[in-house]
Amino acid sequence: MEVLKIATAGSVDDGKSTLIGRILYDTKSLTTDKLEAIEKTSKQRGYDYLDFSLATDGLVAEREQGITIDVAHIYFSTKNKSYIIADTPGHVEYTRNMVTGASTSQASIILIDARKGVIEQTNRHFFINNLLRIKDVVVAINKMDLVDYSEEVYNNIKADFEELMSKRDYQGQTISFIPVSALKGDNVVNKSDKMSWYEGESLLEHLEKLDKADIFNVGTPRFPVQYVIRPKTEEYHDYRGYAGKVYGGNLSVGDDVVVLPSQTKSKIKEIYFYDEKFETASRRSSVTITLEDDVNVSRGDMIVKDGDLPTIEKQFTANVCWMDSKQLTPGAKYVVQHGINKVLAKVDTIHHKINPDYSGIEEGVSGLGMNDIAKVSFRLNKPIFYDQFKNHRTNGSFIIIDSQSNSTVGAGFIQ
Amino acid sequence: MSKDTAHINSLENEAIYIMREVAAQFEKPVLLFSGGKDSITLVRLAVKAFYPAKIPFPLMHIDTGHNFPETIEFRDRLVEELGLELIVRNVQDSIDQGKVKEESGRYASRNMLQTTTLLDAIEEFKFDACIGGARRDEEKARAKERIFSVRDDFGQWDEKNQRPELFDMLNGEIEHGQNVRVFPISNWTELDVWSYIEKEDIEIPSIYFAHKRKVFLRDGLIWSAEDGVVYRDDEEEVIEEMVRFRTVGDMSCTAAVLSEAATITKVVEEIRDSSISERGARIDDKRSEAAMEKRKQQGYF
Numbered sequence: 001m002e003v004l005k006i007a008t009a010g011s012v013d014d015g016k017s018t019l020i021g022r023i024l025y026d027t028k029s030l031t032t033d034k035l036e037a038i039e040k041t042s043k044q045r046g047y048d049y050l051d052f053s054l055a056t057d058g059l060v061a062e063r064e065q066g067i068t069i070d071v072a073h074i075y076f077s078t079k080n081k082s083y084i085i086a087d088t089p090g091h092v093e094y095t096r097n098m099v100t101g102a103s104t105s106q107a108s109i110i111l112i113d114a115r116k117g118v119i120e121q122t123n124r125h126f127f128i129n130n131l132l133r134i135k136d137v138v139v140a141i142n143k144m145d146l147v148d149y150s151e152e153v154y155n156n157i158k159a160d161f162e163e164l165m166s167k168r169d170y171q172g173q174t175i176s177f178i179p180v181s182a183l184k185g186d187n188v189v190n191k192s193d194k195m196s197w198y199e200g201e202s203l204l205e206h207l208e209k210l211d212k213a214d215i216f217n218v219g220t221p222r223f224p225v226q227y228v229i230r231p232k233t234e235e236y237h238d239y240r241g242y243a244g245k246v247y248g249g250n251l252s253v254g255d256d257v258v259v260l261p262s263q264t265k266s267k268i269k270e271i272y273f274y275d276e277k278f279e280t281a282s283r284r285s286s287v288t289i290t291l292e293d294d295v296n297v298s299r300g301d302m303i304v305k306d307g308d309l310p311t312i313e314k315q316f317t318a319n320v321c322w323m324d325s326k327q328l329t330p331g332a333k334y335v336v337q338h339g340i341n342k343v344l345a346k347v348d349t350i351h352h353k354i355n356p357d358y359s360g361i362e363e364g365v366s367g368l369g370m371n372d373i374a375k376v377s378f379r380l381n382k383p384i385f386y387d388q389f390k391n392h393r394t395n396g397s398f399i400i401i402d403s404q405s406n407s408t409v410g411a412g413f414i415q
Numbered sequence: 416m417s418k419d420t421a422h423i424n425s426l427e428n429e430a431i432y433i434m435r436e437v438a439a440q441f442e443k444p445v446l447l448f449s450g451g452k453d454s455i456t457l458v459r460l461a462v463k464a465f466y467p468a469k470i471p472f473p474l475m476h477i478d479t480g481h482n483f484p485e486t487i488e489f490r491d492r493l494v495e496e497l498g499l500e501l502i503v504r505n506v507q508d509s510i511d512q513g514k515v516k517e518e519s520g521r522y523a524s525r526n527m528l529q530t531t532t533l534l535d536a537i538e539e540f541k542f543d544a545c546i547g548g549a550r551r552d553e554e555k556a557r558a559k560e561r562i563f564s565v566r567d568d569f570g571q572w573d574e575k576n577q578r579p580e581l582f583d584m585l586n587g588e589i590e591h592g593q594n595v596r597v598f599p600i601s602n603w604t605e606l607d608v609w610s611y612i613e614k615e616d617i618e619i620p621s622i623y624f625a626h627k628r629k630v631f632l633r634d635g636l637i638w639s640a641e642d643g644v645v646y647r648d649d650e651e652e653v654i655e656e657m658v659r660f661r662t663v664g665d666m667s668c669t670a671a672v673l674s675e676a677a678t679i680t681k682v683v684e685e686i687r688d689s690s691i692s693e694r695g696a697r698i699d700d701k702r703s704e705a706a707m708e709k710r711k712q713q714g715y716f
Binding site: 003031071072073074075077082084096097099100103104226227229230231232233235236239241243244245272273274275284285286288299323335337339340393394397398399401403406407408411 | 422424425426427428429431432435436438439462463464465466467468469551552558559565578579580581582583584586588589590601602604689
């Protein structure tokens with residue numbers, strides 16, 4: 001099993017940090033000194049329970065305000081798996097951080113406060129999870145202890161959420177519901193004895209059962225060349241190795257390939273990982289490939305299988321999540337980074353804004369503000385080699401860089 | 416394939432990808448080498464990333480002058496064996512030039528002073544990317560650190576204004592004078608690093624393994640009484656114990672742990688069962704809860 005990355009999303013006070021703290025505590029992942037620090041601070045503040053959120057809210061501002069304002073990464077492992085939790089903030093203004101956290105995750109946990117039920121924020125969290133095509137979503141209905149562990153409350157929330165699900169674009173997403181109390185530890189790691197009406201798994205039991213084959217997105221093999229290795233030594237005089245990471249599917253020695261953008265054809269001669277030769281380079285491995293023919297290949301080029309070409313175009317339309325306080329407007333120029341490839345891009349048209357709470361679209365918008373999501377068309381100064389995001393998570397996504405501030409100001413998912 | 420191997424392999428693939436991005440996106444990268452297990456791991460990953468070519472950037476050691484002698488001896492041998500370029504800059508020089516003032520007293524350490532020497536060296540060589548071995552599991556503030564973390568002209572980290580990092584895409588665009596701190600093993604835990612050292616059969620300095628050492632106890636931690644670097648009160652009694660170090664930073668702020676683990680396999684077993692976090696043995700973090708975040712804002716690695 002590879003490392004399983006999970007994004008968490010929830011609104012203020014839904015108890016997200018407490019849930020993560022609880023997972024760490026019950027899986028005995030908190031070390032003695034960290035636990036002592038939590039006990040000490042909880043006591044100082046006069047709490048009569050352990051405040052597990054102290055384990056994750058790392059920045060001073062967060063501890064002062066009692067909220068999470070940036071993505072924090074938390075690590076723990078069980079006998080079966082290693083987990084990385086991207087703990088993302090739940091406030092409206094941090095939609096961009098939710099998108100960021102979800103972009104590297106294979107599964108996600110959406111938290112709902114049992115007393116409040118499905119609220120506007122829940123719509124937003126679900127929308128983003130669905131937009132980013134997260135394969136497995138767990139809806140954790142939290143604070144069940146505060147509603148007397150009521151089955152009726154759970155069922156009502158589940159029904160409300162199912163109504164939301166009917167609006168989703170990506171139907172292939174698996175969604176499970178689990179009633180929990182993070183504070184008391186019910187159904188988080190251990191099954192609760194207070195909700196006999198619930199026959200499903202605990203949250204951790206569910207995560208433990210997720211199967212790599214089901215959950216990791218696959219597509220066709222794409223090999224963007226990151227770096228050309230030329231040792232220039234006696235021994236490796238004519239060696240030209242193309243270093244990069246394999247995305248989507250596997251590549252093997254003898255495969256007929258095409259180098260983009262030149263569209264030159266060749267065959268894979270060798271696949272190296274360090275000093276070892278392999279027959280096949282598997283998905284997500286960082287290998288070095290050599291080709292049968294002396295082809296001119298440089299960084300930013302892409303090696304793909306013959307007959308399995310991506311779209312090669314100087315324009316595309318995408319769903320964009322805007323992440324900057326400076327507006328995106330038609331005609332504005334940016335750098336688009338697609339994988340490792342950078343091109344100049346001009347905003348052609350903003351077709352419409354998409355309200356991330358499933359309340360519909362907004363047409364005739366003149367610009368995008370921070371946290372807006374919209375359908376936007378771009379024109380590029382040279383062609384890129386892309387797939388649709390729905391077919392290829394890596395080769396269908398890009399980031400937008402402001403060439404004045406050098407900041408990453410947006411992310412997009414190609415349609 | 417066991418869970419452990421598959422998991423370490425995926426972390427290794429990620430780190431190699433990051434190393435290659437550094438070499439491709441920057442003009443003058445450098446690998447910050449402390450002689451500790453994390454930076455030794457980085458060197459191994461860099462070797463694998465560019466094989467059969469040599470690592471296309473130099474190593475730099477900011478020497479506090481309080482290093483364990485075993486570390487320095489190890490460093491020089493590693494550099495020679497791999498044919499790498501090593502730059503050394505000394506904290507002592509910064510002290511002599513009056514740029515920093517040596518701390519005194521019970522908790523005196525040169526750990527904080529390193530920052531000035533590091534920032535001066537970055538400016539001297541015009542490095543635009545510094546690769547470091549920090550990991551997100553080490554400490555709460557580090558859990559928020561990006562893989563490419565931009566520092567301004569003053570080496571400062573603006574934690575509220577970090578670039579979002581999506582999918583695998585790393586944005587290394589910077590202005591003149593800025594530099595990027597790069598953390599290829601961000602997603603590794605302490606146990607992952609040790610498991611990797613075991614799997615790859617990487618040589619590490621002898622102080623990581625259990626050995627007899629003259630030590631004394633303070634604040635529940637075990638301090639080296641050898642080499643005269645750590646300040647010791649007369650009433651603090653020197654005893655001999657079997658110990659090893661989990662981190663090898665500046666001697667003045669690195670405590671030992673009691674251990675019988677004399678081989679890498681035993682060390683991995685010990686870490687797996689351990690209930691004290693790695694930085695629990697670092698006195699500089701204990702100064703206050705926000706200690707690490709404050710140091711980072713000032714440019715500490």
